[in-house]
Amino acid sequence: MAGETPQSVEVVKVGFLGLSDGKREPEIVRVQLTSDSLVLQREETVYGNSLAAISSQVNNFDIDSNRERSVILRRQKSGGLGLSIKGGAEHNIPVLISRIFKDQAADQTGQLFVGDAIIKVNGVNVEHSTHDDVVQHLKNSPDDVKLTVRYYRAATPYLRAPAKRSRYSSETCNGNATVAENDTSNSEWKTPPRSPTVPLTGGRYEKRWTNILTIPLAMAALTKYQTGTDKLRPNSFEVWGGDGVTSAVLHCNDVTEVSDWCRVITTAIAAANATFIKISNDTASPLHQITHMGWMSERIGASKSFQNWKPRFVALRGEDMFIMDTPPVSQRDWVRCDRMYKLHELMCKMNRDQEVLDDRLYCLGVQLSTGESCYLSVETKEELTLWLGAIQTATHHAVRIIGRKTFGVSWQRRLSALTLDFTSGFTLYDGENKTVLWTYKFSQLKGSSDDNKSKIKLLFQSPNLRHIETQELECPSLQALLFSMHAFLSAKLAAVDPMFVRSLANMAV
The missing domain is CATH 2.30.29.30 (Pleckstrin-homology domain (PH domain)/Phosphotyrosine-binding domain (PTB))
Incomplete structure (x- = not known):
């Protein structure tokens, strides 16, 4: 069917x-x-047992394509003119009748057919007019509309081809709207006059989807x-x-x-x-594997009175989070993305009921180490849970990709470099001679505190487990250090005990 x-x-x-x-x-x-x-x-109601049979019979009609015909249509209160049109000067073809509706005005004349080009409307030549111009002529016509038409055999492939853009719209010419961008070969095909020697066999009206x-x-x-x-x-x-x-x-x-x-x-x-x-992923390098992607909505505006939501396509790929206006269809789209954030330098948090900014319920905030932030929304709690888990997984993957991250710090008034290494943990190097000043495993970190400006205090369990050693550092990029520490610690814990990390994710939701 x-x-x-x-x-x-x-x-x-x-x-x-x-x-x-x-x-x-x-x-x-x-x-x-x-x-x-x-x-x-x-x-819809169509004529004939099959479109293939109709197409075959239509192509055998003996039609004089050069002969113009004049037809009077009387607009009906229900159904209007009973036809749809397609084409126009912007498509380099005349405006064509693309659909005729059974038992309505155009069908009742018995003189109009799919494939007829509209040459004149009430005596006004529209052969080279645009689609919208012809629509206006038809809408502004009195109830009795005189159409001058000529059958246009070359239009058959155009009328029967799917539209380039399939967007829902009304197709009936009822005096209020005439839009026919969706016409397909499944329209009712009212055939043009045929030669007496070529009978149309096996045809009947049928309802089809x-x-x-x-x-x-x-x-x-x-x-x-x-x-x-x-x-x-x-x-x-x-x-x-x-x-x-x-x-x-x-x-x-x-x-x-x-x-x-x-x-x-x-x-x-x-x-x-x-x-x-x-x-x-089958064709991408290990550094560019996609963990998750899909549409979210981003809140634009600082207050409930002045806010707007914009659809964003979000992708977690390699060590980055991409936020785009449209999905990537080529490698260039990834490269040209305006908003790309390092996963190990951001923090994601699900907003509780008392923390949401408006009537959208399932939201998460993305805080960047630079101080920027974005507020994203999804449709369901399940979808929010999926995104939180995917971001966590992608962050762990990103940490394994980069392996280590170094920050310039000051320790005991000495310029130093603190390195976070996925394998070995924390290591502090002297800024001048690069010698190791101290080192701890991630498992030795027992706590930390900071002044939210530049100073951080790290509490490590001593190797002999007898006391806590305190290391005070000053870092100009404190937020980036804190976010990276969280990412490395979470990735390390996931590698040791994945079940514990999954339980933490469930508790967060």
């Missing part, structure tokens, strides 16, 4: 939801969630919030593709249905992203 999802693709869930363009009442559509895409379908929008799940996003705000949509949610343009707002009957659809869609998106990550 035309428009059906191929059987080779696993269908995860099917249901009927309302599709909204934000201007009209939601249209009931069939929603099919497959393993790799979200497919929206509309029930035709695809009107397909959103690939890889790097897609789902949100229950109204665009740019912290306000939840009432019983609805939005899904947009990785291009950030293709989107659909879907309406459900109740909160339970919303939760169910959001759960299965986000699970499918996560699986599609995991597949993409695996493929990318």
Whole structure:
């Protein structure tokens, strides 16, 4: 059946939801969630047993493409003119009739056909007009509209090809809107006049589900919030593709249905992203392995009265966290990313109920050693838990990549260098002759304190376990030192006792 999802693709869930363009009442559509895409379908009446048969018969018609025909249409209160148009001067083709709706005005004339180019509207030549210009002519016409048309056989491939950008819009010419960017070969194909010697056999009107929008799940996003705000949509949610343009707002009957659809869609998106990550990592170097990626929202603004939320694509790759406006599709996108932070030089914290800044519940703060910060949000508690675990895992991986980190410090008024080494622990070197002044394992660190400016006090268990040795340092980049110490200690502990680290992550949530 035309428009059906191929059987080779696993269908995860099917249901009927309302599709909204934000201007009209939601249209009931069939929603099919497959393993790799979200497919929206509309029930339409088509003529013929199969599109292939129709195409074959249409191509055999004996039509005089040079003959112009004039047709009078009477606009109906329901359904308008009963046709859709496509093309225009901006596409280097005339504006074409791309769809005719059964039993409506255009169909009732018996003289208009898919593939007809509109030459004139009420005597005004529009053969070289843009799509929008013709829309305005049709909208501003009286109830009786005179169309001058000419069949345009060369348009058949264009009319039957999928649109380059599949974004939901109304396609019926009803006097208020005429948009036909989504026309596909599954439209009702009202055939042009045919030669008496070529009968049209086996044809009949049938109801079929035709695809009107397909959103690939890889790097897609789902949100229950109204665009740019912290306000939840009432019983609805939005899904947009990785291009950030293709989107659909879907309406459900109740909160339970919303939760169910959001759960299965986000699970499918996560699986599609995991597949993409695996493929990318198979060809990437060990230094550029992706740990996790997906869409989050970033809060822009300092107060509840003046704030906005922006979608951000966040990726944990190698030793870095990338924050982007769009997903990376090539190696250049990684290199050109404006916001890239070293994982061992940042701290992530889940915001408790009393710490959230507005009505968004599942948020985490990212504090950078430079003093900068960003405030990120996700849709569910499970998603927040996943991100916190992924950031922790990626940080451990980053520490293993860099191996060691050295900071310029002052110890007992001597210029020195403190090195954090994943294998050996803390080592202090003399700044002049590079001799080792003291060294401790990470396991010997029993506590620390700082003045939040430049001074830090480290408490180490002595080798003989009899007393605590105190080492006081002064470091101009104190925050970077503290964050790196936390990263190295956490990575070392994870290497020794992964179960204990996982338990700490669960306790944090």
